[in-house]
Amino acid sequence: MTSTPERATWAEDAVAAHAGSEHLRTEEQVLERIERARRRRPRVREERITLAHGAGGRATSTLIEAVFLDAFRNPELERLGDAAAVGIGVGDTRIAFTTDSYVVSPLFFPGGSIGDLAVNGTVNDLAVSGARPLHLSAGFVLEEGFAVEDLRRIVDAMAVAADAAGVRIVTGDTKVVERGKADGCFITTAGVGLLDRSVVLDAGAARPGDVVIVSGPIGDHGVTVMLARGDLDVESDLVSDTAPLHSLCADLLDAGGDGVRVMRDATRGGVATILNEIARASGAAVVVDEAAVPVRTEVTGAAELLGIDPLYIACEGRLVAVVAEERAEAVLAAMRAHPTGAESAVIGRVAEDPPGLVLLRTAFGGTRIVDVLVGDPLPRIC
Amino acid sequence: MRFVDEFRDPEAARHLARGIAELCEPGRRYAFMEVCGGHTHTIYKHGLEDHLPDDVRLVHGPGCPVCVLPMGRVDDAIAIAEHDDVIMTAFGDMMRVPGGHGSFFDAKAAGADIRMVYSPLDALKIARNNPDRRVVFMAIGFETTAPSTAMTVLRAQAEGLENFAVFANHVTIIPAIKAILDSPDLRLDGFLGPGHVSTVIGCRPYEFIARDHAKPLVTAGFEPLDILQSVHWLMRQLAEGRCEVENQYSRVVPWDGNRRALEVIGRVMELRPWFEWRGLGFISHSAMQLREEFAAFDAERLFDVPGVRVADPKACQCGEVLKGVLEPWECKVFGTACTPETPIGTCMVSSEGACAAYYNFGRFSRARVRGATLLADPVVMRR
Numbered sequence: 085m086t087s088t089p090e091r092a093t094w095a096e097d098a099v100a101a102h103a104g105s106e107h108l109r110t111e112e113q114v115l116e117r118i119e120r121a122r123r124r125r126p127r128v129r130e131e132r133i134t135l136a137h138g139a140g141g142r143a144t145s146t147l148i149e150a151v152f153l154d155a156f157r158n159p160e161l162e163r164l165g166d167a168a169a170v171g172i173g174v175g176d177t178r179i180a181f182t183t184d185s186y187v188v189s190p191l192f193f194p195g196g197s198i199g200d201l202a203v204n205g206t207v208n209d210l211a212v213s214g215a216r217p218l219h220l221s222a223g224f225v226l227e228e229g230f231a232v233e234d235l236r237r238i239v240d241a242m243a244v245a246a247d248a249a250g251v252r253i254v255t256g257d258t259k260v261v262e263r264g265k266a267d268g269c270f271i272t273t274a275g276v277g278l279l280d281r282s283v284v285l286d287a288g289a290a291r292p293g294d295v296v297i298v299s300g301p302i303g304d305h306g307v308t309v310m311l312a313r314g315d316l317d318v319e320s321d322l323v324s325d326t327a328p329l330h331s332l333c334a335d336l337l338d339a340g341g342d343g344v345r346v347m348r349d350a351t352r353g354g355v356a357t358i359l360n361e362i363a364r365a366s367g368a369a370v371v372v373d374e375a376a377v378p379v380r381t382e383v384t385g386a387a388e389l390l391g392i393d394p395l396y397i398a399c400e401g402r403l404v405a406v407v408a409e410e411r412a413e414a415v416l417a418a419m420r421a422h423p424t425g426a427e428s429a430v431i432g433r434v435a436e437d438p439p440g441l442v443l444l445r446t447a448f449g450g451t452r453i454v455d456v457l458v459g460d461p462l463p464r465i466c
Numbered sequence: 467m468r469f470v471d472e473f474r475d476p477e478a479a480r481h482l483a484r485g486i487a488e489l490c491e492p493g494r495r496y497a498f499m500e501v502c503g504g505h506t507h508t509i510y511k512h513g514l515e516d517h518l519p520d521d522v523r524l525v526h527g528p529g530c531p532v533c534v535l536p537m538g539r540v541d542d543a544i545a546i547a548e549h550d551d552v553i554m555t556a557f558g559d560m561m562r563v564p565g566g567h568g569s570f571f572d573a574k575a576a577g578a579d580i581r582m583v584y585s586p587l588d589a590l591k592i593a594r595n596n597p598d599r600r601v602v603f604m605a606i607g608f609e610t611t612a613p614s615t616a617m618t619v620l621r622a623q624a625e626g627l628e629n630f631a632v633f634a635n636h637v638t639i640i641p642a643i644k645a646i647l648d649s650p651d652l653r654l655d656g657f658l659g660p661g662h663v664s665t666v667i668g669c670r671p672y673e674f675i676a677r678d679h680a681k682p683l684v685t686a687g688f689e690p691l692d693i694l695q696s697v698h699w700l701m702r703q704l705a706e707g708r709c710e711v712e713n714q715y716s717r718v719v720p721w722d723g724n725r726r727a728l729e730v731i732g733r734v735m736e737l738r739p740w741f742e743w744r745g746l747g748f749i750s751h752s753a754m755q756l757r758e759e760f761a762a763f764d765a766e767r768l769f770d771v772p773g774v775r776v777a778d779p780k781a782c783q784c785g786e787v788l789k790g791v792l793e794p795w796e797c798k799v800f801g802t803a804c805t806p807e808t809p810i811g812t813c814m815v816s817s818e819g820a821c822a823a824y825y826n827f828g829r830f831s832r833a834r835v836r837g838a839t840l841l842a843d844p845v846v847m848r849r
Contacts, residue, residue: 092537092566095779095810102803111795112831118801129808132575136562142807315584388470391817438830448690449476450513452827458562458806 119440126150140353140398141457163286166209166348169279180215182206183274189464191238191268193312195305195323198271199241201400201466204328205351206275207249211330212347212403214285214337215277217249223257223272230268238269249328251275283337287365289345294434295412296370297405299332299419300325300427302355303383303397306465311386318389320382327401332424336405339418343411349403351466353457355431356395358404359442360456367439372432372454375447395444396457398465406434473689474512482694483517489701496522497653498700499790501643502660503530503818504688510827512690522697525790526820528642528746529660531607532559533788533812533819535635536742537776540565543604543633546769547578553596554580555589556604559816564809566776586618586632593622593630602765605632610662612636612754613727616734619756619763633765634755637741639663640671641752645743647679651791656700658693659685661715666731668723672711680709687715734760744812745778745785784811787820794824801825 102121126146136143153161160168167182186202203220210217222242226235246253253273304325311318329349337344348358355377363370372395379387379394387394401424407415412430419425435443442454490496500506506526509515515524528534540563547554547570554570561570561582574580579599583589586603593601605615615632622630639660646652659672664685672683682703686696696714703710713719734756741753756764765771778784781799786792794800794813804810806822813821 089538089775089777090566092564092776092779094568095564095782098803098808098810099779099781099799102799111793114795114801115829115831118825118829121802121805130572130575132572134571134575136571136807146807315588384470441830443830444513446511446513447471447476448474448512448514448517449479450516452510452513453829455826455829458826 136458139457140351140357143458145456165213165287167213167215167275167277169213178279180210180213180277180279181274182209182213183272184209185270185272186466187267187270187464188309188466189267190309190312191234193309193324195308196326197238197241198269199238200245200324200326202271202273203242203245203249203251203253204326204400205466206273207251208329208349208401208403210275210277211328211333212285212349213277213279214281214283214333214347215279216334217251217275217277217330219254219276220246220251221255221257221274222253224259225266225270225272226258226260227266227268228260228263235269238271245328249330281337283342283344285344285347287346287348287362290362290366290368290370290406290434291345292368292434292436293409294345294406295409295430296359296372296432296434297407297412297416297419297428298350298355298378298431299329299403299405299425300401301378301380301383302350302399302402303379303387303394305400306354306397307383307386309465310390316386316389318386320386322380322382325399325401327424329401329403329424332419332422333403335418335422336415336425340405340407340411340415343408344405344415345408346406347403350399352398354394354396354398355402355404356393356442356454357457359454362406363442364440366434369435369438369440370432370442371435372442372444374444376429377431378427378429393454395454400466470689473687473691475691478691479517479694482691482698483519486522486694486698486701487519489698489705490519490521491705494521496655496701496704497525497790498522498656498658498697499525499527499646499654500658500686500693501527501529501639502658502662503533503816504662505658505660505686505693506530506820506823507818508688508690508693510823513827514690514693515828517694518697522701524697525654526787526794526823527646527790528743528788529608529639529663530813530816530818530820531611531635531637532563532816533784534637534642534743534746535563535606535812536744537565537778538742538774539635540569541567541776542771542773544568544570544573544578545772546602546633546765547573547580549600549769551598551600552579553592553599553601554578554604555583555592555601556580557584557606558582559818560604560606562809563812563815566774586615587621590618590622590627590630593627594625597629600629600631602631602633604635606635608637608639608660608663609666609731612731612735613666613724616730619734619760620730622763623760628762631763631765631768632756634735636735636754637743638737638752638754639667641749642743642746643675645746645749646789647675647681649789649791652789654681654790655704656681657683658696658700659683659711661685661687661692661719664713664715664719664723666724666727669711669713669719669721670723676709676711682709682712684712685715685719687718742775745788747785779810782811784813787811787813794821797821801829
């Protein structure tokens with residue numbers, strides 16, 4: 085008790101890195117200083133990868149920007165969209181190109197399997213980029229001892245999902261690793277789609293007055309997978325929302341035309357993460373009305389139990405669209421007319437102030453920030 | 467959702483807010499401390515301060531068990547977890563808490579087997595399923611979680627499990643409140659009593675606060691209307707010149723506490739002579755350890771922990787924030803060197819910590835947003 089205490093040197097270093105800022109007196113000045121600090125170039129502080137780096141929140145974006153983007157930097161990648169838009173050297177023809185890996189646990193859950201996710205997830209990345217999905221590749225990493233019967237079930241699900249989405253799986257790869265070096269089955273899919281519409285979709289295109297729409301109740305997938313793991317000993321009738329969004333996106337674009345600014349599918353990190361990307365890219369505020377956000381009772385209940393916010397829970401068949409006010413009514417009607425978007429709802433608007441932030445008007449009548457997710461208590465949801 | 471929405475009704479909130487505003491004496495400023503981190507979380511999550519008059523301020527107290535854990539204890543836990551045969555189990559809140567040499571997340575990435583559990587009974591299950599490993603539960607929390615830790619130790623003993631141990635960091639709330647009341651730079655008009663702790667200890671232990679320190683206390687529930695109503699009760703006491711302990715959370719909190727829970731704590735644990743609190747320093751008789759007869763389940767006795775004290779970084783002002791002397795944003799490193807992704811102080815780690823709650827939920831100028839015209843309009847097209 086009397087010995088000289090150690091000092092945490094990393095903490096002293098962190099403080100030194102931010103030294104020099106004068107002592108500020110007003111809350112407003114402090115808030116501005118914080119926003120400046122948040123805009124600084126991201127740096128990976130950890131010596132090793134932690135689960136937080138895969139959670140879709142701030143640690144993931146730091147890793148992407150500080151490691152991957154730093155090494156691969158090019159204009160297509162810099163947009164960090166769901167899919168890259170690239171020319172193929174034939175006239176003005178442009179394609180959307182995307183890839184995604186699937187490590188969900190358990191492999192089978194109410195409403196689907198890793199196979200459904202692997203097809204729908206990649207189809208959706210293409211669809212929300214405004215592309216018509218065409219072809220997919222599928223790479224499998226299998227663990228020694230994995231049941232062939234389970235692999236068949238997964239692959240059959242992929243075939244059905246590909247049919248439903250109107251895409252073909254045209255190339256693939258298989259690797260097997262020793263027992264214990266993977267967890268049954270991991271899948272990576274890539275996809276290409278044709279960008280045959282003139283509309284330009286970009287998270288930075290949102291502007292004050294625009295309307296924010298979500299295509300149905302949020303968080304079903306994440307909660308379903310969590311309950312399927314059995315850690316919580318809670319039973320429910322909830323099923324995953326995994327679904328292809330290509331035809332909903334087509335109807336949405338037909339109805340909204342140039343008035344559609346952004347479409348994103350709300351997967352890892354949930355709706356909150358998408359809204360933060362939109363706010364940050366556009367330099368505007370996104371103001372969400374908590375009472376207007378559709379969430380099923382079972383999801384609200386599970387979220388209350390776990391102390392997490394449904395806005396951060398992954399969906400696998402829900403999109404967020406930002407639409408110019410004058411087209412919002414037509415877009416909402418078109419979405420509701422589509423079976424996948426029957427429960428679409430307007431959840432908020434884009435505003436001017438405070439720039440770059442997502443604000444929530446709580447059902448209780450207050451206001452708070454919805455920030456980028458920091459950690460994730462729920463790994464391997466997709 | 468039934469039984470939840472009723473406690474979040476904005477109309478009832480406005481009614482209570484009017485009641486609070488009517489009780490404000492012109493020119494007087496009021497400061498109430500919510501002792502419990504669960505309250506802090508509710509206040510920020512629901513934007514509750516928007517309902518309060520400008521002259522009524524809520525001060526966030528030390529009742530977040532993660533926030534008061536000193537860095538040295540985290541290092542000790544990691545040293546235990548680094549044994550090859552050990553599975554360390556902890557609540558999710560613990561994972562990002564920084565020690566002198568990194569957090570549980572960092573230790574896990576470096577190879578330690580650290581698993582998140584929702585209850586100490588889950589840790590027991592892991593012990594049963596892994597008879598060749600030693601399973602240690604990182605026990606944290608106030609009197610709220612101590613009974614479940616104690617019950618788990620008793621169950622392990624009854625089952626004859628030899629590979630289960632507890633690293634006890636349980637703290638007690640009353641000495642912390644005393645430390646705050648004795649702090650000379652404190653200006654408080656009353657307390658919101660911690661609801662969950664009170665389900666175990668009841669309301670009687672708070673009576674000295676009203677009697678000896680002339681501060682009213684209302685034990686409050688965790689829904690936003692509970693908190694607003696408790697503030698209203700505090701204001702009513704002040705207006706009527708009363709100074710008492712009142713129980714707003716009577717649907718859960720018995721005045722005399724939960725006798726069985728207290729008994730089971732007493733059977734398994736005893737007070738430590740002293741314990742270090744992050745930011746508050748050493749407080750005597752403020753924490754619990756396993757009794758001698760349960761030494762076989764006590765990780766502190768089974769493992770050789772370094773037990774090195776790690777000083778709080780000089781720039782960190784967690785102590786002042788925990789005592790309510792500083793607002794989170796007044797701390798010199800708030801939001802720049804210290805953020806939720808790279809926390810220096812523990813107040814920035816847990817979602818119940820005052821700094822994390824302010825950073826995550828409240829980091830904007832309320833005055834400016836209130837004044838913004840777009841927010842005055844209905845946000846959403848109603849149809």
